[in-house]
Amino acid sequence: MADKHILLVIGGGIAAYKSLELIRRLRERGIGVRAILTRAGSEFVTPLSVSALTGDKVYGDLFSLTDEAEMGHIELSRAADLLVVAPATADLMAKMANGHADDLASTALLATDKRVLIAPAMNVRMWEHAATRRNLKQLTADGVMVVGPNDGDMACGEYGPGRMAEPHEILGRILAFYEGEANRPLDGRHVIVTSGPTHEPIDPVRYIANRSSGKQGHALAAALARLGARVTLVSGPVTEPDPTGVQTIHVETARDMAQAVEDALPASVAVCAAAVADWRVDGEAGQKIKKDGSGAVPTLSLVENPDILASLSRRNQGRPALVIGFAAETEKVVDHARAKLARKGCDWIVANDVGSGPDGGVMGSTDNTVHIVTGEGIESWPKLSKIEVAARLAARIALTVKERNI
Incomplete structure (x- = not known):
């Protein structure tokens, strides 16, 4: 899969550490990975660790003069085959569902013409909140793919749905996407x-x-x-x-x-x-x-x-x-x-x-x-x-x- 490329958006949550394992598994299969690390995400994983695994620069600043001189958020979102948001926090889901674009991650997601896969991760109460359910419904109606979340113990001590899917589960969904893309029966019509x-x-x-x-x-x-x-x-x-x-x-x-x-x-x-x-x-x-x-x-x-x-x-x-x-x-x-x-x-x-x-x-x-x-x-x-x-x-x-x- 050397010709496959993913743009990974890493949101702010304790599950961000799983994104490092996901990058490693993707690279093992020859899938190229570029990463956008949100400001909140950088509180959980460092740009250096993400860069070491992707083998590429880590992006985070919407107003980087060098990147935006070349319309970086547009190029980032469209050079990939698939955008993956992991962890997809309640905040990122709300921005996506309502078309907000106030940072590099949300702007790239709004500017893309490619498919998007999200791996939600949040506290069980946040996941079950009416606003999150409403946002999820809107995102799936927009064609956004979803993997997880799973039930389990939360970092906050609660138990229930909200744990981000494991890296192998997210990888499986990505590989299924590529398998389907390779056999798109209506191509050219x-x-x-x-x-x-x-x-x-x-x-x-x-x-x-x-x-x-x-x-x-x-x-x-x-x-x-x-x-x-x-x-x-x-x-x-x-x-x-x-x-x-x-x-x-x-x-x-x-x-x-x-x-x-x-x-x-x-x-x-x-x-x-x-x-x-x-x-x-x-x-x-x-x-x-x-x-x-x-x-x-x-x-x-x-x-x-x-x-x-x-x-x-x-x-x-x-x-x-x-x-x-x-x-x-x-x-x-x-x-x-x-x-x-x-x-x-x-x-x-x-x-x-x-x-x-x-x-x-x-x-x-x-x-x-x-x-x-x-x-x-x-x-x-x-x-x-x-x-x-x-x-x-x-x-x-x-x-x-x-x-x-x-």
């Missing part, structure tokens, strides 16, 4: 994913929309990127963060989304996960529509929006080899999905029940129950988190790409 709702203006303060959160589409874009695809995500207005390693184009209306998809072509695969508004107002009012006291209700004349899925599916030239649509239904889910598959001319429909039944309430939630409808039949999946649905769907797409030699 461009995939377009649409996600979220569209907002169709009525007047300057009102619009037609739906309850789509973008969680499923964004999770799918991230999962496809992890399999090596070059992903263009065309997103309507959502509060979801842009996935790491994905080109995200933000739009508002269905017409904006249709144009962005057109501009992103050609692509091997297109996945239309967005809940695009079917209609828009024929002529947006220039000023807010006011009540006039008469009780008269304004008449809204609607026109049909562009059908992005059908347009992609029916292209004579430049059609993606695999076009997948989503169907959010409130009744007769599979029947409506079958009809949509035939009507749109796409290859698959991913259908789900967004009504109020036992599998309903999907829009905005973290879970989903889907049915994959194709010309060959129907495949119904159990209730899963949207991240798990995304991973399974991305794997199915990768398998189809391989089988069809797309």
Whole structure:
């Protein structure tokens, strides 16, 4: 693995001493290591000991004139294949989850376009605190990989989860990452994913929309990127963060989304996960529509929006080899999905029940129950988190790409 390079961020905690053993194990396997030692981390291990093991300079100062003259934090974060944070303290996790960049470590982590693996280490109460759980959820949604923590005795005398994973466990996760990277089935493929709702203006303060959160589409874009695809995500207005390693184009209306998809072509695969508004107002009012006291209700004349899925599916030239649509239904889910598959001319429909039944309430939630409808039949999946649905769907797409030699 002589061509592999890791940037190791060593946070401030008693577990920092384990980072020295991790460096030794990585170097034994020919993996190059550069290290950023935080100010707090240097209270537990010395720059000299880290430098002796990495065989390289240890970085710590965001405002080093020699390093920053060459945009050191950018170069550090992007020259590596993988960034590893060990120990990942509660403070570092909070900075990462909220996009803070007030030192070299957090700035390099924010500037990276590579995958990140964290090995959390902290007091059990800190690990179980709502803020840490919230930050962890955000980090995993952003595609950050996590190893540990383990249960055990703490330096503070308490017992429970919070001990940093052992060096051999972290090494195992790193080697698994490299094994997966060596077999990225979607390398060289461009995939377009649409996600979220569209907002169709009525007047300057009102619009037609739906309850789509973008969680499923964004999770799918991230999962496809992890399999090596070059992903263009065309997103309507959502509060979801842009996935790491994905080109995200933000739009508002269905017409904006249709144009962005057109501009992103050609692509091997297109996945239309967005809940695009079917209609828009024929002529947006220039000023807010006011009540006039008469009780008269304004008449809204609607026109049909562009059908992005059908347009992609029916292209004579430049059609993606695999076009997948989503169907959010409130009744007769599979029947409506079958009809949509035939009507749109796409290859698959991913259908789900967004009504109020036992599998309903999907829009905005973290879970989903889907049915994959194709010309060959129907495949119904159990209730899963949207991240798990995304991973399974991305794997199915990768398998189809391989089988069809797309």
